[in-house]
Amino acid sequence: MEFRLEDIDPDEIERRLAVVEPLTDSVRGLIDAVIRSEVDDAVLDRARARIDEITAELRVHQKPGGYGTPFTRDLRGMPWGNAATGLRNPIAPPLRPEHGAGVSTGSVHLGAAYEGPGGLVHGGVLALLMDQLVGECASTIVNMPHFTGTLTVRYLRPTKLGRVDLRAEVTGTQDRKTFVHVEVRDREGVTADGEAIMIRPKDFPGRDEVLAAIARTP
Numbered sequence: 001m002e003f004r005l006e007d008i009d010p011d012e013i014e015r016r017l018a019v020v021e022p023l024t025d026s027v028r029g030l031i032d033a034v035i036r037s038e039v040d041d042a043v044l045d046r047a048r049a050r051i052d053e054i055t056a057e058l059r060v061h062q063k064p065g066g067y068g069t070p071f072t073r074d075l076r077g078m079p080w081g082n083a084a085t086g087l088r089n090p091i092a093p094p095l096r097p098e099h100g101a102g103v104s105t106g107s108v109h110l111g112a113a114y115e116g117p118g119g120l121v122h123g124g125v126l127a128l129l130m131d132q133l134v135g136e137c138a139s140t141i142v143n144m145p146h147f148t149g150t151l152t153v154r155y156l157r158p159t160k161l162g163r164v165d166l167r168a169e170v171t172g173t174q175d176r177k178t179f180v181h182v183e184v185r186d187r188e189g190v191t192a193d194g195e196a197i198m199i200r201p202k203d204f205p206g207r208d209e210v211l212a213a214i215a216r217t218p
């Protein structure tokens with residue numbers, strides 16, 4: 001978890017998102033089309049060549065490594081490469097968590113790209129979404145980044161592809177540990193639940209800048 005201050009204003013954030021969110025959505029559509037397309041091999045070959053051309057164009061100027069977790073002076077996070085929530089990441093569904101008092105929720109549509117057993121959501125994808133939500137839930141209530149130390153998941157019954165709702169709730173805190181319960185539902189009810197032990201790390205890259213931003217927020 002490497003945090004980095006990027007001192008930009010809300011208008012600049014919106015300007016950037018107005019360009020990259022539609023691009024990310026288009027690539028999500030492409031992923032789904034590649035999985036489900038039944039066109040001829042020649043059409044698939046032609047598509048590959050065109051996609052390779054676009055990839056080369058985008059690679060002309062790139063960040064080293066991952067996208068990172070930049071945040072603004074007033075602690076607005078921009079983890080746009082995140083595998084669960086990233087607004088620039090076409091493999092993120094994306095989950096868009098909402099936070100209340102000790103409770104975080106989020107809904108996603110999980111299509112063909114998230115399939116495990118036929119017609120059902122992959123268990124690892126559910127764990128990914130739970131991991132993110134418990135992380136944000138603990139981090140928001142204590143207002144400091146938390147890492148997942150332990151996440152125990154119980155798969156109660158298969159989760160159908162389609163709309164999936166998640167809810168996480170803090171159940172307790174003890175020193176640097178926060179305990180979180182999390183549930184996943186498909187259209188027929190609860191399919192999985194989990195218990196997480198979230199830990200506020202002693203140190204992480206960018207900690208001082210995060211603390212300064214927290215001190216600035218009302």
Ligand SMILES: CCCCCCCCCCCC(=O)SCCNC(=O)CCNC(=O)[C@H](O)C(C)(C)COP(=O)(O)OP(=O)(O)OC[C@H]1O[C@@H](n2cnc3c(N)ncnc32)[C@H](O)[C@@H]1OP(=O)(O)O
Pocket residue numbers: 077131132134135136139140143144145146147148149150175176177197199200201202
């Ligand atoms: C506002 C911004 C929003 C920012 C919002 C950010 C949201 C991000 C959400 C993303 C969620 C993720 O994917 S996180 C990525 C997956 N997780 C990781 O990569 C974590 C890798 N592990 C680690 O970095 C480390 O092991 C930590 C940080 C978990 C713990 O290291 P530490 O801080 O040195 O811990 P340590 O002093 O040894 O122990 C402290 C206490 O925690 C307990 N403890 C230690 N490790 C564990 C463990 N794995 N499971 C359970 N309990 C543990 C110890 O027994 C001790 O309890 P006691 O003796 O005091 O009782």
